Every structure is written in structure tokens, then in C-alpha cells.
Amino acid sequence: MNGDIKEDIRSLSLTDLEKFFADQNEKTFRANQVYEWFWKKSCRSINDMTNLSKPVRKILEDHFSFPVLHIEKEYISRDRTVKSTFRLHDRLMIEGVLIPDGNRTTACISSQVGCQLGCTFCATGLFGFKRNLAFTEIFDQVVELTNQSLHHFNVPLSNIVLMGMGEPLLNYEEVKRAILMITSEDGLGMSPQRITLSTVGIPNMIRKLADDHLRIHLAISLHTADNVKRSIIVPLNKKYPLEELRDALKYYHEKTGKRFTLEYLMFANMNDSLSDAHNLAEFCKSFPVKINLIGYNQVPDLDFKRPESGKIIAFKEFLEKKNMIVNIRKSRGEDIEAACGQLALKDRNQREG
Ligand code: SF4
Structure with missing residues (x-):
């Protein structure tokens, strides 16, 4: 504990919990029970731990806090996509999206409150950066969206994409712990x-991801294989140009075979x-990839426009003639601003907490 601020109980490892119970002269198997409540049973408060006696729960409450996020608002799209705004313990807000597809559902979750990378086409970039999410806050989005999936679509969550607000590789340790x-x-x-982690491409962190063997899927938000153009839309490209990104991706492929x-x-x-x-085909020469083409989703206040569909199809056919795997991805939830690049918390009071 630090002064009056109680430690988040879920930041404790199983060993930490065992030590805590031993220090309290309580049976150390309680640690396993508590741990199971957190991570297997996704409980939402110390009071939910009904196989602990009231005095034991009181000891936990006296020593620890148990911050959880709550769904503040839900928006449901014409195509059944559900966007949720989550209120965090410090009143800040983030967004997550649940995308139904047949009998599968995909949760798009956030890794940071806002984003510092300022990609010029992205609504989240306009919103600025507030802070990193704790691993518990990333985990809790999955728990909430799983409940939503059961509630709205009667199926458990099938997939997770870290493609919401923020750059996951700039909050890597918390993202990894949540995964x-x-x-x-x-x-x-x-x-x-x-699980898919989507990044604009931070070379040293892509190498680290490969070394850590998380066995998740990696997606790179490339958007162009021209350094001049990419530096305009993804300012981070000035620091890590395409050549460095390509080397890191080569390493990733060699190391993981994926x-x-x-x-x-x-x-x-x-x-x-x-x-x-x-240019894109040239960039991909050193590794096997799958390309997802996505027509840009309009963001108010930004000048970018979506190309006509004929242009997207011609682009796809050009790459397919080079034997590349290419999909045109349909945008989901555009009418509720839940589509790629549109997450930004519409109301000022949502942004400022
Ligand atoms: S596209 Fe991703 S990395 Fe770029 S500003 Fe938006 S959230 Fe950040």
C-alpha cells in the first residue's frame, strides 16, 4: 500500500497473494480461490467471491482496491455492430466494438486512452493521448464484450483484435500480460x-514480439509502401522508415514462421x-503476407476520401496477378462511427472524464 491509495488487488501474482494470506495468518489456499475468481470467473468485486468468508473478504477490502471498467453507453449499428464506451476508474473513457459475422463475433479492443502517434487520417489521433491502459483494463474489455456477445448474439466471443484506440506496442508489457x-x-x-495485434509498425517491438512467442496473429497498418506518402499519413514513419519495418518483419517471419x-x-x-x-508488391517480396484492402471510413474534420470501388478492385486484381492473397474488407458499424480509424469518443465530456 502507498499512503491512502490502496493497491489494485488484481496486480498481485498468485505468489504475492499466497504471501499476503500467510502474513495475515490465513490459509494460503485462499490465494488460489481468489486468483480463480479474478481470471477464470471474471468476478467484478471482492464481494462476488462467495466461497470466501465475510471476514476474509473484509481483510481484502481493507487492504486493496478492485477497479473495474463499466459500459457507459452502447450504440447499435444497422449492420448489428455494437460500439461501447467504457468508463474507467479515473473517469476517462475508451471505446470497444463487437462485430457479429454469422455465428462468430469479434471484439475490437483498445490498448491506450487515446494515442500519441497522430496518424493524420485517424479520429483517435485527433483525440490525443491520455494514458496507457492497465492489463486489467484490457482484460475487462474482453470480459464485457464476451457478456455482450452472449447477450446480443447468444454466442461466446470468437476473436479479439487489438485495433481499437492506441498503439499496442507502445504499451507492450500491459498488453502482453492481458494476452x-x-x-x-x-x-x-x-x-x-x-487474437490479432495490430500495429503501425515499431521495428524493435516487432522483434520483441517475435522473441516472446506469444503465438498471436500480427497485423501491420501499412497503408502505403512509399516512404514520402507514409510519412504524411503515419508520422512515425519518419522515425522508422519502411526499410527498417521490412527488416523487422523479415525477422518476425524467420523467427515465428508465421x-x-x-x-x-x-x-x-x-x-x-x-x-x-x-510498390506494395515490391515491399512484400521478402515474406508471405495477406493483404486486407479497406476503403477509408470518412471522419468528420478530416479531408481524406474513399476511392471508388472500381479503383479498389483494380488494385486487388493487380496484386492477385502477382499471386498475392488479397481481401477487400467490408467496413462495419460506419453509421455509429465504429469502423476502422473512427474511434474517438464523440462527446467532449466523454473525452475529458
Ligand atoms: S491509426 Fe492507430 S497508431 Fe495511428 S493515431 Fe490512430 S490509433 Fe494511433
Whole structure:
């Protein structure tokens, strides 16, 4: 504990909990019970731990806090996509999206409150950066969206994409800890292959991700294979140009043997020509990839436009002639501003907490 501020009980490892109970002259098997309540049973308060006696729960309450996030608002799209705003313990807000597709549902979750990278097409970038999320806050989004999936669609969550607000590789340790709890048999037990981490591409962190063997899927928000254009839309490209990103991706592929996805948002008259497609094919020569082409979703206050569908199809056909795997991804939840690049918390009071 630090002064009057109680420590978040879920930041304790199993060993920490055992030590705590031993210090309190309580049976150390209580630690396993508590741990199971946190991660397997996704409990929301110390009071929910009904197999602990009231005095034991009181000891925990006296020593620890148990911050959880809450769904503040839900918006449901014409295409059944559900966008939720989550209120955090410090009153800040983030957004998450649940995307139904047949009998599967995908949760798009956030890793930071806002984002410091300022990609010029992105609503989250406009919103600025407030703070990193704790691993518990990343975990809790999955718990809430799983409940939503059961409630709205009567199916458990099938997939998770870290594609919401923030750059996950700039909050790597918390993201990794959350993924470990989501995939652990002691936690939600989800297969890592059903989790995708999406990044604009931070070379040293891509190498670290490869070294850590998390076995999740990697997606790179590339958007163009031209350094001049990319530095305009993804300012981080000035620090880590495409050559450095390509080397890190080569390393990732060599180390993991995995194919990854390149996300390519298409902007009219910016990155949608056949010469842009040629640059992309050249960039991909050193590794196997899957390309997702996504027509840009309009963001109020930003000038970018979506290309006509004929241009997107011509781009796809050009790449397919080079034997590349290319999908045109349909945007979901555009009418509720839940689509890629649109998450930004519409109301001023939501942004400021
Ligand atoms: S696109 Fe991703 S990395 Fe870029 S500003 Fe938006 S949230 Fe951040």
C-alpha cells in the first residue's frame, strides 16, 4: 500500500497473494480461490467471491482496491455492430466494438486512452493521448464484450483484435500480460490464434514480439509502401522508415514462421493507383503476407476520401496477378462511427472524464 491509495488487488501474482494470506495468518489456499475468481470467473468485486468468508473478504477490502471498467453507453449499428464506451476508474473513457459475422463475433479492443502517434487520417489521433491502459483494463474489455456477445448474439466471443484506440506496442508489457491472462488455462483459456495485434509498425517491438512467442496473429497498418506518402499519413514513419519495418518483419517471419497481415486503408488519389500497388508488391517480396484492402471510413474534420470501388478492385486484381492473397474488407458499424480509424469518443465530456 502507498499512503491512502490502496493497491489494485488484481496486480498481485498468485505468489504475492499466497504471501499476503500467510502474513495475515490465513490459509494460503485462499490465494488460489481468489486468483480463480479474478481470471477464470471474471468476478467484478471482492464481494462476488462467495466461497470466501465475510471476514476474509473484509481483510481484502481493507487492504486493496478492485477497479473495474463499466459500459457507459452502447450504440447499435444497422449492420448489428455494437460500439461501447467504457468508463474507467479515473473517469476517462475508451471505446470497444463487437462485430457479429454469422455465428462468430469479434471484439475490437483498445490498448491506450487515446494515442500519441497522430496518424493524420485517424479520429483517435485527433483525440490525443491520455494514458496507457492497465492489463486489467484490457482484460475487462474482453470480459464485457464476451457478456455482450452472449447477450446480443447468444454466442461466446470468437476473436479479439487489438485495433481499437492506441498503439499496442507502445504499451507492450500491459498488453502482453492481458494476452497471457486471456489465453491462460488459469484465465479465459482462449486460443492465441484467435487474437490479432495490430500495429503501425515499431521495428524493435516487432522483434520483441517475435522473441516472446506469444503465438498471436500480427497485423501491420501499412497503408502505403512509399516512404514520402507514409510519412504524411503515419508520422512515425519518419522515425522508422519502411526499410527498417521490412527488416523487422523479415525477422518476425524467420523467427515465428508465421504469415502476417498488412492492412491497407485506401484513400482516393493518395495510395490507390496501380503504381502504389506495384510498390506494395515490391515491399512484400521478402515474406508471405495477406493483404486486407479497406476503403477509408470518412471522419468528420478530416479531408481524406474513399476511392471508388472500381479503383479498389483494380488494385486487388493487380496484386492477385502477382499471386498475392488479397481481401477487400467490408467496413462495419460506419453509421455509429465504429469502423476502422473512427474511434474517438464523440462527446467532449466523454473525452475529458
Ligand atoms: S491509426 Fe492507430 S497508431 Fe495511428 S493515431 Fe490512430 S490509433 Fe494511433
